[in-house]
Amino acid sequence: MSESDSQSQERITVVLPDGSELEVDADATVEDCAYEIGPGLGSDTVAGKLDGDLVAKEEPAYDGAELEIITDGSEEYLEVMRHSAAHCLAQAVERLYDEDAVKLAIGPPTDEGFYYDFDNLEVDEEDLADLEAEIEAIIDEDYDIEREVVSIDEAEQRLAGEPYKLELLSEFADENDTVTFYKQGEWEDLCAGPHVDSTGEIGVVELLEIAGAYWRGDEDNTMQTRIYGTAFEDESDLKDFLERKREAEKRDHRRIGNEMDLFSIQDVTGPGLPLYHPAGKTVLSELEGFVKDLNEDAGYDYVETPHVFKTDLWHRSGHYENYQDDMFIFDVGDDEFGLKPMNCPGHAAIFQDHSWSYRDLPIRYAENGKVYRKEQRGELSGLSRVWAFTIDDGHLFVRPEQIRQEVEAIMDMITDVLETFDLDYEMALATRPEKSVGSDEIWERAEDQLESVLESHGHDYEIEDGDGAFYGPKIDFAFEDAIGRSWDGPTVQLDFNMPERFDLNYVGEDNEEHRPVMIHRALYGSYERFFMMLIEHYEGRFPLWLAPEQVRVLPISDDNLGYAHRVANEFDDFRVEVDDRDSTLERKIRAAHDDRVPYQIIVGDNEEDDGNISVRDRFEDQEYDVEIDEFREHLEAERDEQRTEPDFLQ
Ligand SMILES: [Zn+2]
Numbered sequence: 001m002s003e004s005d006s007q008s009q010e011r012i013t014v015v016l017p018d019g020s021e022l023e024v025d026a027d028a029t030v031e032d033c034a035y036e037i038g039p040g041l042g043s044d045t046v047a048g049k050l051d052g053d054l055v056a057k058e059e060p061a062y063d064g065a066e067l068e069i070i071t072d073g074s075e076e077y078l079e080v081m082r083h084s085a086a087h088c089l090a091q092a093v094e095r096l097y098d099e100d101a102v103k104l105a106i107g108p109p110t111d112e113g114f115y116y117d118f119d120n121l122e123v124d125e126e127d128l129a130d131l132e133a134e135i136e137a138i139i140d141e142d143y144d145i146e147r148e149v150v151s152i153d154e155a156e157q158r159l160a161g162e163p164y165k166l167e168l169l170s171e172f173a174d175e176n177d178t179v180t181f182y183k184q185g186e187w188e189d190l191c192a193g194p195h196v197d198s199t200g201e202i203g204v205v206e207l208l209e210i211a212g213a214y215w216r217g218d219e220d221n222t223m224q225t226r227i228y229g230t231a232f233e234d235e236s237d238l239k240d241f242l243e244r245k246r247e248a249e250k251r252d253h254r255r256i257g258n259e260m261d262l263f264s265i266q267d268v269t270g271p272g273l274p275l276y277h278p279a280g281k282t283v284l285s286e287l288e289g290f291v292k293d294l295n296e297d298a299g300y301d302y303v304e305t306p307h308v309f310k311t312d313l314w315h316r317s318g319h320y321e322n323y324q325d326d327m328f329i330f331d332v333g334d335d336e337f338g339l340k341p342m343n344c345p346g347h348a349a350i351f352q353d354h355s356w357s358y359r360d361l362p363i364r365y366a367e368n369g370k371v372y373r374k375e376q377r378g379e380l381s382g383l384s385r386v387w388a389f390t391i392d393d394g395h396l397f398v399r400p401e402q403i404r405q406e407v408e409a410i411m412d413m414i415t416d417v418l419e420t421f422d423l424d425y426e427m428a429l430a431t432r433p434e435k436s437v438g439s440d441e442i443w444e445r446a447e448d449q450l451e452s453v454l455e456s457h458g459h460d461y462e463i464e465d466g467d468g469a470f471y472g473p474k475i476d477f478a479f480e481d482a483i484g485r486s487w488d489g490p491t492v493q494l495d496f497n498m499p500e501r502f503d504l505n506y507v508g509e510d511n512e513e514h515r516p517v518m519i520h521r522a523l524y525g526s527y528e529r530f531f532m533m534l535i536e537h538y539e540g541r542f543p544l545w546l547a548p549e550q551v552r553v554l555p556i557s558d559d560n561l562g563y564a565h566r567v568a569n570e571f572d573d574f575r576v577e578v579d580d581r582d583s584t585l586e587r588k589i590r591a592a593h594d595d596r597v598p599y600q601i602i603v604g605d606n607e608e609d610d611g612n613i614s615v616r617d618r619f620e621d622q623e624y625d626v627e628i629d630e631f632r633e634h635l636e637a638e639r640d641e642q643r644t645e646p647d648f649l650q
């Protein structure tokens, strides 16, 4: 028997998305598997997914792999096409600029498009049109995109003069004998793919912006030039995307935060360390108060823990072994300390300091706990990625049979939050992963209870099989903002591990010691993320109860200044200001509008004579001859009922 015969007799099994199994030759590629399923699918194959990783169709399948075939109808197709568009961008750059001077770094697809990083490239926004035209030409030239498997030595020669590529290559070389190149026309790149078959298959490409980016996201490295772009199958998809992008930019929390003087992040105080200004802290305080009321109604006790602990605690909690790279750790004298990345261990330590009877449980601790996580500097952005943030944290210690009632109560609180802010949401239950701690019995019992809570909640949910943490199942919320974007929201996480590590127990009815289950929960998640999301959701036009300035009194002339202050006094229960600047009424209205104040009270001679006011809202509706008492009563109701829009004039 020849060697190839003996090989072809070996068979492997791959698992298809519908759960069925497919037996193929041991050396079958992703594309071979697709042909095995059907010739139509085979010829439509663009790429594949093996155990969730996007791979080239030429990659071999392996025994037991979950296999998905990617065609131009798949969601992942855009990602593949955008990666190919990134190659076209690099090709265009090398055509239009000094090929020997410009050094290529990396060019991956992203959620919204792609980028390519270049060193030694001088380019500005005005040059993007030329680059776009060149990319279009490359698409029109319709080059085949050819994959080639190359030895490490050969690759080294081809990449001579490209220091960044050589650095990447040397890392691949540690684990592989060969690498792949993708070639289109005169241009080629060291790249794992996958790609579309030819440049002609790329639809429309738009270059979006130029930014600086450190090689490998490390600020000790060279700053390179990053060009961002996106690609879609057709013009109309691109138009929709640009429209959404404009809308998102209009709502950018960094810009609005600056305009409304809500917060700042400064070089001198450090990256990812937000400073809340008075207006921002006013909004935060309202958010804190809202959660405090919910917590107190639901029987939580507030605790407080410091920002830093001895690392003994982090050893006990497991953070030292598993989370150290994301922590700020430092020595003080002979002891080692770490800023807290999570509040849970502190709360577990409080619980541990007592002896508990089954009658005491559940114990519910709440804390607005500031935590510190060392994100990569290059990843930091506004309030969305920060080093210091505050979680509206809560930890419960419950008997296993209390999981259902407690999670139900938490879900009610979360629903309350989402409805108050007018956010749509989705829920998912993440279940036991392959590697986990805790007995079968406790997992089953916990998952059953979570499922029955979700069932009775009456809102659709997904089950994410095997996506739970190793220490317990969880329910995740994602909310959708006013322009349809999805954000990570609250979570309810069960934990069978930390009670073990801290040796937590309570004395049961049987007089024996038992382990409680720990539940981690947050209603907002982090204040920073939630605040950011609210700024963008409302475009800075907060509901009255949250608005940093709720009412502004605008005197028509200086003669009405005294009356303006008397009127303001009538609203001293609210955050009210008088615009006493020497300026025209039109300008004052403009300023109040820009500051996104929900209501303006306008007072002139007529109002003063009648002892009345004129009321103007942020929709620019205005009503004259309003009685002060009537308006104040309305404001109280609008604030206390936490209505989302000013509705006195609506
Ligand atoms: Zn590539």
Ligand SMILES: [Zn+2]
Pocket: 342, 343, 344, 395, 520, 521
């Ligand atoms: Zn926790």
